[in-house]
Amino acid sequence: MSGPGTAAGAGGPRGGAAAEWGAFEDNMQGGGSAVIDMENMDDTSGSSFEDMGEMHQRMKEEEEVDAEAAAADEEDGEFLGMKGFKGQLGRQVADQMWQAGKRQASKAFNLYANIDILRPYFDVEPMQVRNRLLESMIPMKMINFPQKIAGELYGPLMLVFTLVAILLHGMKTSDTIIREGTLMGTAIGTCFGYWLGVSSFIYFLAYLCNAQITMVQMLSLLGYGLFGHCVTLFVTYNIHFHSLFYIFWLGIGGLSTLRMVAVLVSRTVGYTQRLILCGALAALHMLFLLYLHFAYHKVVEGILDTLEGPNIPPFQRVARDIPAISSAVLNTTAKTAALAL
Amino acid sequence: MAAVEEAEAAADGAAKPLFAGLAGVSISGDIPVEGEITVPVGSRSPDEDYSTLDEPVKDTIMRDLKAVGKKFVHVMYPKKSSALLRDWDLWGPLILCVLLALMLQGRSADSTEDKGPQFAEVFVIIWFGAVVITLNSKLLGGTISFFQSLCVLGYCILPLTVALLVCRLVLLANSGTVGFVVRLLVVMAMFGWSTLASTAFLADSQPPNRKALVVYPIFLFYFVISWMILTFAP
Known part of the structure; x- marks a missing residue:
């Protein structure tokens, strides 16, 4: 000392x-x-x-x-x-601790400071958000000139959170046994997984097909495309008419899909590339809506049943007049999706 | 002190005796004297004022409890006051959150294995939601600090906690259609109260043209919580 x-x-x-x-x-x-x-x-x-x-x-x-x-x-x-070996060791340890603490703190601070990097993507006015929501349902038939995509993340993020809330609502109003914890986590995982996963996948495809689109634009495009899903699911979870869902699925879901397809087509060159890109996107987007409407609860319950064994009494569902073929297809898609998830 | 003396001694040279440097400081009144005079006088007196080392534990706890209670009152009468923002704490949010989670947990009391997730999920929803709202408001250019916003959002759950209490009482008395209508009205009123109170506190810190964008996630957050309360049935 x-x-x-x-x-x-x-x-x-x-x-x-x-x-x-x-x-x-x-x-x-x-x-x-x-x-x-x-x-x-x-x-x-x-x-x-x-x-x-x-x-x-x-x-x-x-x-x-x-x-x-x-x-x-x-x-x-x-x-x-x-004699000072002990003191030196102590000082060294203290120094290391200090260094590690400083690194941690600076890392946390950097993370918090990184908010500033994201800030341009949240630079919107309420009117702009409203207009973009409306535009997401209006496909524009202009494929010779690249259509504009706003690189903005506020609307998509809020739409994803809204979709999470709607999914939870659907699970509760359906006859699902309420296991809120599991359902909540699954809902968040599904929505964010779809948004981020499909965006990255389509971005990768777009890179392969030489389409002019950035990751942020892709996120924004797909995120606003979820508006149709939100509207459809919100209505059909509350009004249990089957024909109504199909009308909504084709109408609103189809419109939002068409809009995204039109944008992608206008930014891609070559028929094969357009077909691959837009086919993948349209199929994924439309099937996701079907999946959310029909098979979501079933998957969750299936997982729960397998996890918890036969103790739980078989759960009562409202009989829906799903055609046998489509339900079989849905079940397989749901299972594959569940496996993928 | 010692450093200054040493430096002084070194500056004065070798000829002077041991404490020559100190004498020079006190007499000559050179430039560094000003800093020397102000530091000990200024730093000591507030320390003694705020010293909480030798006060009874009861005083400490009561002081904190009073602060929390005052903020509860602020939430129930949401005036344009910055008391909730100025000295934030997370005790109130913690208490409310735990209360809410504990009371909502009663739903699956018969099947024992579901207790954990229920509590944890309510807890996580509240904190995760509050963090998301806060980050969103920061991203939109709000001038509020992180914990201030968390504090306000947490304290504004109070009306919903009251709504849950009322709901449980109503459920004890009447679980039919009348009971549901009463619960619906109570929850909706308290949901509106929570949203209005939190926006009243938070709106000032946001850019005026973007208030709608900030309010939307708050609305969604309280909507999910109030809807969980409404659908709660033990």
Whole structure:
């Protein structure tokens, strides 16, 4: 403790002030001067370490100033080697802790500061959001010139959260056994998984097909495309008419899909590329709506049943007049989707 | 102190005795003196004023409880006041959140394995939702700090907690259609109250042309919570 600190202190006012500090030092740091005197003892040939050293040092204080200055460095190293090892280790550990803490803090701060990077994508007015929501249902038949896509994330994010809420609502009003925890997590996972997953997938396809679109634009396009899903599901979860759902599915879901397809077509060159890109997007988007409407609860319950065994009584569902073929197809798609999820 | 003395001593040179530097400081009144004078006087007195080391534990707890209670009152009478924003704390939100989660947990009391997720999910929904709203308002250019917003959103759950209490009482008395209508009215009123209170507190910190964008997630957040309360049936 006292060794390195005072040694450094002694090294400070080296020139003239060391003379007046010399006596003070002798009293204070016994260990330190002992090491110094090991050196000096060779000339004096004394027997005892410290007493002889101290006497010797008092005798020739004036001459020793320079010697001490030279020895201070050695003393530093030697002293640390012998006695200050523990202190040095402690200091090293503390230093490491401090470094790690600083890194963590700066990482958290960077994360929080990264909000500023995202801020341009949230730079919208309420009117703009409303207009974009409306436009997401209006396909424009202009494929010769690239259509404009707003690179904005506020609307998509809010639509995804709305979809999560609507899904929860649907699960509760249907005859599903309420397991809110599981359902909540599944709803969030499904919506965000679809939005991010399909966007990345289509972006990858677009990269392969040489379409001019960025990731943010893709996220925005698909996110606004979810508006149709939100409207459809909100209505059909509350009004249980089957024909109504099909009308909504083809009408509203189809319109929002057409809009996205039109945008992608206008930004892609070549028939094959257009077909691949738009076919993938349209199929995924329309099937996702079907999946959410019909098979969502079933998947969740199926998972729960397999997890919890036969203790749970078979759950009562409202009979729906799904055609046998479509329900079979849906079940398989649902299962594959569940496996994929 | 010591550093200044040492530096002074070094500056004055070798000729002077040991405490010559200190004497020089006190007499000469050079430039560094000003800093030396103000520091100990200024720093000590407020420390002694705010020292809570030797006060009874009861005082400490009561002071915090009073602050929390005052904020509850602010939420129930949402005036244009910045008390909720100025000295934020997360005790009230924590209390409300735990209360809400505990009371909502009663639903699946018969099947024991469902208790955990229920509590955890209510807890997570509230905090996750509040964080999302806060981040959203920051992204839209709001000038409110992170924890201030969390504090306001958490405290504004209070009307919904009251609604849940009323709902449980109503459910005890009458679980038929009349009971449902009463619960619906109570929950809707309290939902409106929560939303209005939180927007009253948070709206000032937002750019005026984007208030609708900030209010929408708040609306959704309280809507989900109030809807969970409404559909709750033990």
